[in-house]
Amino acid sequence: MLLPTEEARRAAGFLERKMGGWEAFPPQAAVVLGSGLAEACPPMESFVEVPFSEIPGWPASSVPGHRGSIRLGSFGGKGVWVQFGRLHYYEGHDMTTVTLAVQVMHLVGVRRVLLTNAAGGLNPLYVQGSIMLVRDHINLMGENPLRGVRDPSGRPVFLDLSDLYRRETADRLVQESAARGIELHEGVLVAMAGPTYETPAELRFLRVVGGDAVSMSLVPEAIVAHYLGMEVTGISVITNVWDLRRPLPLSHAEVLEAASSASRLLRELISAWLEISP
Numbered sequence: 014m015l016l017p018t019e020e021a022r023r024a025a026g027f028l029e030r031k032m033g034g035w036e037a038f039p040p041q042a043a044v045v046l047g048s049g050l051a052e053a054c055p056p057m058e059s060f061v062e063v064p065f066s067e068i069p070g071w072p073a074s075s076v077p078g079h080r081g082s083i084r085l086g087s088f089g090g091k092g093v094w095v096q097f098g099r100l101h102y103y104e105g106h107d108m109t110t111v112t113l114a115v116q117v118m119h120l121v122g123v124r125r126v127l128l129t130n131a132a133g134g135l136n137p138l139y140v141q142g143s144i145m146l147v148r149d150h151i152n153l154m155g156e157n158p159l160r161g162v163r164d165p166s167g168r169p170v171f172l173d174l175s176d177l178y179r180r181e182t183a184d185r186l187v188q189e190s191a192a193r194g195i196e197l198h199e200g201v202l203v204a205m206a207g208p209t210y211e212t213p214a215e216l217r218f219l220r221v222v223g224g225d226a227v228s229m230s231l232v233p234e235a236i237v238a239h240y241l242g243m244e245v246t247g248i249s250v251i252t253n254v255w256d257l258r259r260p261l262p263l264s265h266a267e268v269l270e271a272a273s274s275a276s277r278l279l280r281e282l283i284s285a286w287l288e289i290s291p
């Protein structure tokens with residue numbers, strides 16, 4: 014299998030026709046807003062919003078708290094793609110579908126992507142509403158989005174991930190957030206397949222192996238975006254903190270509510286990221 018897929022090419026062609034070409038605002042940067050984070054959308058001067066359901070071959074989002082659309086327009090005179098919601102592995106999609114959006118971004122010219130999500134805090138320093146810059150990840154989804162993918166010469170993809178979450182950009186974002194007085198934690202994100210939340214024993218395990226936060230998304234898209242040559246940044250909003258000695262029950266509704274209340278700070282950080290020139 015080659016990436017981008019034919020499906021991604023068809024979706025990219027559709028978006029290009031819908032926008033009447035990319036001359037006005039060719040999207041250079043993309044932001045993916047995860048569960049409950051729609052309010053963190055940066056202020057755009059003008060945009061066209063396209064629901065996933067309009068795009069040929071693009072499954073609708075089935076998760077409450079995920080709007081399922083893409084805003085194509087401009088921010089500070091630059092073309093941007095802002096995506097509300099994503100497709101998850103736990104919804105039953107295969108990894109090619111989970112990473113469809115980043116493949117399409119690549120095809121329409123996006124060079125930098127900021128992936129956000131909601132995550133559970135494992136690091137005892139985190140509180141509900143903390144924001145964590147993803148410095149690295151541990152992929153425990155039991156799947157890799159590049160499995161079965163061949164490079165154009167037919168070889169499997171042995172991709173270097175030593176600087177997946179581009180250090181230079183991450184360092185600049187840390188400086189920007191300090192300048193704006195926003196507390197930004199830096200940590201390791203663990204990705205689980207979901208849709209169950211973790212058992213108490215799993216939570217202790219994830220902390221022991223080096224996780225600062227745990228989620229069910231972001232990592233597959235980060236890997237494929239990196240493979241396609243995009244600069245990747247990851248930000249997790251800590252929607253719940255786990256007491257590792259005695260984890261309390263957690264619901265999706267609580268996750269959404271906490272995500273929404275952290276959106277204002279996240280919006281500032283997203284604007285700062287968009288202003289960092291490539």
Ligand code: HPA
Pocket residue numbers: 131132133134205210211227228229252253263268
């Ligand atoms: N675990 C997994 N995914 C999550 C969590 C969690 O605690 N919180 C938000 N997404």
